[in-house]
Amino acid sequence: MKNTSDKPFHGYLGPSSLGSPLYESFGIEYCTSYDDVQSFANLMWPSGNGNFSKTMHSYANLVSQLDNMVMKMVFESYGVEKYYESHNESISYLLKVMKYRPAKAGESNLGAAIHTDKPFLTILNQNQVGGLEVQIKDSDEWVAVEFLPSSFVVMATDPFMAWSNGRLRAPRHRVVMNGKEDRHSIALSTFKNGTVEIPEEFIDDEHPLRFKPFDHFKYLESFAKNPTYLDERAIISFCGV
Ligand SMILES: O=C(O)CCC(=O)C(=O)O
Numbered sequence: 001m002k003n004t005s006d007k008p009f010h011g012y013l014g015p016s017s018l019g020s021p022l023y024e025s026f027g028i029e030y031c032t033s034y035d036d037v038q039s040f041a042n043l044m045w046p047s048g049n050g051n052f053s054k055t056m057h058s059y060a061n062l063v064s065q066l067d068n069m070v071m072k073m074v075f076e077s078y079g080v081e082k083y084y085e086s087h088n089e090s091i092s093y094l095l096k097v098m099k100y101r102p103a104k105a106g107e108s109n110l111g112a113a114i115h116t117d118k119p120f121l122t123i124l125n126q127n128q129v130g131g132l133e134v135q136i137k138d139s140d141e142w143v144a145v146e147f148l149p150s151s152f153v154v155m156a157t158d159p160f161m162a163w164s165n166g167r168l169r170a171p172r173h174r175v176v177m178n179g180k181e182d183r184h185s186i187a188l189s190t191f192k193n194g195t196v197e198i199p200e201e202f203i204d205d206e207h208p209l210r211f212k213p214f215d216h217f218k219y220l221e222s223f224a225k226n227p228t229y230l231d232e233r234a235i236i237s238f239c240g241v
């Protein structure tokens with residue numbers, strides 16, 4: 001296998017990785033750096049692929065700006081903007097390109113099992129084939145996510161929920177393949193290098209500390225080794241108080 005990484009879930013993920021045989025993805029690590037996108041392209045095309053590299057690099061950089069804007073707005077809206085710069089300096093970006101094939105006769109049409117995301121933030125886009133569904137908070141109701149043209153879905157995650165001491169919620173979601181066409185989606189994810197600290201501003205008598213500080217990549221490693229829960233219970237059992 002060529003697209004490998006020493007970090008969990010950062011390289012190629014074969015069928016069954018997201019709990020479904022329909023799913024497959026490649027991972028482009030450090031995708032905001034042209035050299036790193038080019039190294040990925042060189043793995044796939046022996047003589048490189050300039051168009052691919054330029055497009056992916058430019059996509060990653062544009063969407064990383066969206067990530068920065070969203071994060072800044074969240075930090076500001078909670079009155080903890082003084083932590084934004086150090087957060088921003090300590091993140092790395094992963095671009096994941098995903099493919100879901102339609103289910104064969106007799107096969108389940110679940111493209112990705114119910115889960116919450118493990119990066120710090122995920123920003124999604126897809127081709128014209130839908131299938132992403134999000135569970136309404138505290139209910140059994142699922143809604144199909146509609147991607148309007150040139151719109152993005154921004155998904156909060158387990159680590160983001162822990163950082164906010166439970167104020168933000170990581171939505172449970174899944175992919176359901178109903179049609180006969182392949183679905184392609186693309187995710188820009190951020191990961192924090194080092195420890196995620198819960199800002200003291202989030203802790204008071206009414207909101208006692210719910211999550212201990214944790215190392216983001218250690219959380220990923222622990223989850224990869226022992227994925228008992230795919231949803232937010234994974235982080236609660238890892239560093240919940
Ligand atoms: O393909 C999608 O729209 C969602 C993928 C997803 O949930 C994930 O990669 O965590």
Ligand SMILES: [Fe+2]
Nearest residue numbers: 115116117173
């Ligand atoms: Fe997800």
